[in-house]
Amino acid sequence: MKQVDWKQVNFPLCLAPMVGLSHIVLREIIQSYLPAGALTLWPSEMLNSRRVPGENLATTPETMKLENETFFVPQILGNEQKPIEETIVKLKDWGAHGIDINMGCPVRKALKHNYGVALMGDLDYAANVVSMAASSSSLPVSVKLRAVESEQSEQDLVRFVSRLVDAGAAWICLHPRVPSQQRRGSADWSQIKLLKRSILVPVVGNGDVQTAADVWRMKNETGCDMVMAGRALAARPWMVAQVAQDMGYDVGFVARTSEEEAIEYGLCLLKFIKLSRKYFGDNLALRKTNFYLRTTTPWLEFGHSLIGIGQKAKSTEELEIAVADFFKYSHRMSAYTELRQ
């Protein structure tokens, strides 16, 4: 498969791009729960287009990938033609099936520099980045962006996104929390619905999805083509198996109760440590695991003690023993937590 083809994308849930988390290890774990034949989108961590051209993609932790990631859509950040072009060509040769452009950072920058209404003020800049990326290769280009601030009208969102689509965006992912919310507070799904009704390219909805039931609720409420989950899917990678089971796939046993989910979390964590050691080496594996623990333990009863265990461990072997001890006792994992990290 050479590039993302939405007619072939047949699974409604994908992982969000997350710095420090959406790497090969987490993707391999999530992939292990996905039934054969279920095709979704696979992100990368955000990649800086100034750095990618000089990197060895096979050995750089942020760009390592699996053989069977269909469809792999790494995310880039950039605003200059040459590095964007070089990055996209290199990622295409590396096996990317599409390119996602992060429009979160320019928003933050716009806010910091007081451009006034963020995002909308940067319409020309944003459209220019999309057309630069789209003309760099034959790969489809998507854009991930945030909601509009409340002082802007919803029609501004539609106008803005329509301009990105005219500039060549093949699909749009909307995380409808305004920049000032960062990643907290509730996501305004009505903006996903509005976008889906207003533009012709596929729309991916993101934000506030913590369970398989949320995946179906977002799909039903907004009509979006795909649901993207970040922190909760990192915490419960088997959510893809729950969704697959809801769709009628035979996926065998799937953890559903809070006790079953806590056991599954422990198993995933041990796998995370092992795979991190294999791909990243001991030191980086320890750091990556500690970051994973900080983001994912809020769902777990006594999760904070796991964070302490991670911080004390001097090696991944030591951590594995301590984690296995922790999960000798029964724990509970809640369906919902306040999303803070």
Ligand SMILES: Cc1cc2nc3c(=O)[nH]c(=O)nc-3n(C[C@H](O)[C@H](O)[C@H](O)COP(=O)(O)O)c2cc1C
């Ligand atoms: C640790 C972390 C790193 C993130 N890094 C990125 C990033 O590199 N690019 C991006 O577009 N969004 C990034 N995000 C935002 C997520 O992609 C997603 O939009 C956000 O977490 C909301 O989804 P969720 O509520 O399902 O987690 C990051 C989020 C987290 C928690």
